[in-house]
Amino acid sequence: MTARIADRMQTISSFYVMALLQRAKQLEQQGRDVIHMEIGEPDFPSTQAVIEAGKRCIETGEVKYTAPAGLPELRQAIADFYQQRYQVKVSPERIFITPGASGAFLLAFGISLNPEQAIMMADPCYPCNENFARVYGATAQYVPVNAEQAYQLNADLIAEHWQANTQGVLIASPSNPTGTVIAAEALQQAIATVEQRGGCFYSDEIYHGLDYDQPISTALSFSDQVFVINSFSKYFAMTGWRIGWLVVPDAFIEAAEKLAQNIFISTATHSQYAALASFSAENLAELDRRRDLFKQRRDFLYENLLRLGFKVDCKPQGAFYLYADCSAFTNDSFQFAKDLLEAEAVAVTPGIDFGTHQANTRIRFAYTASIDRMAIALNRLERFLCR
Numbered sequence: 399m400t401a402r403i404a405d406r407m408q409t410i411s412s413f414y415v416m417a418l419l420q421r422a423k424q425l426e427q428q429g430r431d432v433i434h435m436e437i438g439e440p441d442f443p444s445t446q447a448v449i450e451a452g453k454r455c456i457e458t459g460e461v462k463y464t465a466p467a468g469l470p471e472l473r474q475a476i477a478d479f480y481q482q483r484y485q486v487k488v489s490p491e492r493i494f495i496t497p498g499a500s501g502a503f504l505l506a507f508g509i510s511l512n513p514e515q516a517i518m519m520a521d522p523c524y525p526c527n528e529n530f531a532r533v534y535g536a537t538a539q540y541v542p543v544n545a546e547q548a549y550q551l552n553a554d555l556i557a558e559h560w561q562a563n564t565q566g567v568l569i570a571s572p573s574n575p576t577g578t579v580i581a582a583e584a585l586q587q588a589i590a591t592v593e594q595r596g597g598c599f600y601s602d603e604i605y606h607g608l609d610y611d612q613p614i615s616t617a618l619s620f621s622d623q624v625f626v627i628n629s630f631s632k633y634f635a636m637t638g639w640r641i642g643w644l645v646v647p648d649a650f651i652e653a654a655e656k657l658a659q660n661i662f663i664s665t666a667t668h669s670q671y672a673a674l675a676s677f678s679a680e681n682l683a684e685l686d687r688r689r690d691l692f693k694q695r696r697d698f699l700y701e702n703l704l705r706l707g708f709k710v711d712c713k714p715q716g717a718f719y720l721y722a723d724c725s726a727f728t729n730d731s732f733q734f735a736k737d738l739l740e741a742e743a744v745a746v747t748p749g750i751d752f753g754t755h756q757a758n759t760r761i762r763f764a765y766t767a768s769i770d771r772m773a774i775a776l777n778r779l780e781r782f783l784c785r
């Protein structure tokens with residue numbers, strides 16, 4: 399008898415963009431200059447302060463397990479950060495350090511979700527969300543969203559789509575792939591709607607800090623019963639250090655302690671010391687300077703995509719993505735992305751990686767490349783469209 403792969407794996411698929419990435423690598427091996435606008439991580443390196451702090455920790459040789467919830471001084475630094483940036487008081491006991499936002503999701507869903515339950519989320523959204531739920535035998539309940547709702551769920555949609563097995567609602571703002579932000583009032587109403595139904599509200603705030611227009615609100619400003627998922631990956635430019643955090647309601651602290659011990663033991667120690675160095679005034683000033691560069695890139699890309707005939711019906715206000723409507727050129731955006739890569743060596747992500755709603759006429763452009771590189775990519779794109 400041969401061992402069998404678990405049934406759940408039939409419901410978990412690879413990203414379509416992986417096929418494009420593989421092809422991009424081949425083209426690069428053949429000497430082509432591929433411009434990467436598919437990548438969901440900052441092109442900036444980790445800051446010097448972070449690198450030095452990580453190195454100092456490793457050099458002590460004391461790279462041992464930490465407490466499962468994380469270094470007390472890092473939890474305190476995050477609590478202070480909430481006070482400084484959002485004027486919100488959060489007790490450090492509610493903050494759990496995790497291996498990325500991915501680890502935070504696994505922890506949050508593990509302590510709050512039962513098999514057969516469903517979490518409501520927007521279509522389009524970050525594709526792994528559903529799979530974090532599937533690990534626990536639960537599932538996603540997708541609700542299509544449009545430009546009128548800034549591609550975000552809101553109280554009306556939540557009320558309309560709530561089902562007997564809906565256990566909670568996940569909102570990511572700024573969103574991946576649309577870069578759109580939920581307005582403070584809409585966020586507050588969405589939380590209230592979920593709480594009235596006895597559900598859990600999960601707020602994915604991983605792109606906070608990379609927001610470009612009006613000040614953004616954390617869900618913690620409106621309720622202390624929400625789960626907030628965050629990360630050092632994006633604004634803090636620490637993707638590969640694998641470190642993030644989860645804020646839980648008081649009643650879930652003990653459960654989070656137990657599960658964190660069991661599934662992670664703790665998050666990488668040098669990454670925790672490195673992350674701690676993020677909160678100095680100089681380091682935050684450097685991160686804000688980078689944020690301003692992302693904003694310039696957003697404006698540059700937005701204006702140029704409109705000029706080329708793409709439609710962007712809701713200007714993104716955060717993250718580093720632009721979710722463009724390419725229906726003027728194709729109704730098969732995956733094929734479009736493949737052809738663009740072959741013809742002009744520009745890599746982008748097709749809408750089908752983020753759901754099914756309007757997915758065949760959407761492309762995600764990541765502005766994780768400099769304006770100079772994007773200018774070349776846009777020239778190539780123009781040539782491709784004029785073929």
Ligand SMILES: Cc1ncc(COP(=O)(O)O)c(C=O)c1O
Pocket residue numbers: 438497498499500501524570573574602604628629630631637641642
């Ligand atoms: C919306 C969203 N949530 C969560 C994650 C997971 O990030 P990480 O595990 O690196 O913190 C990502 C990564 O791209 C994302 O885009």
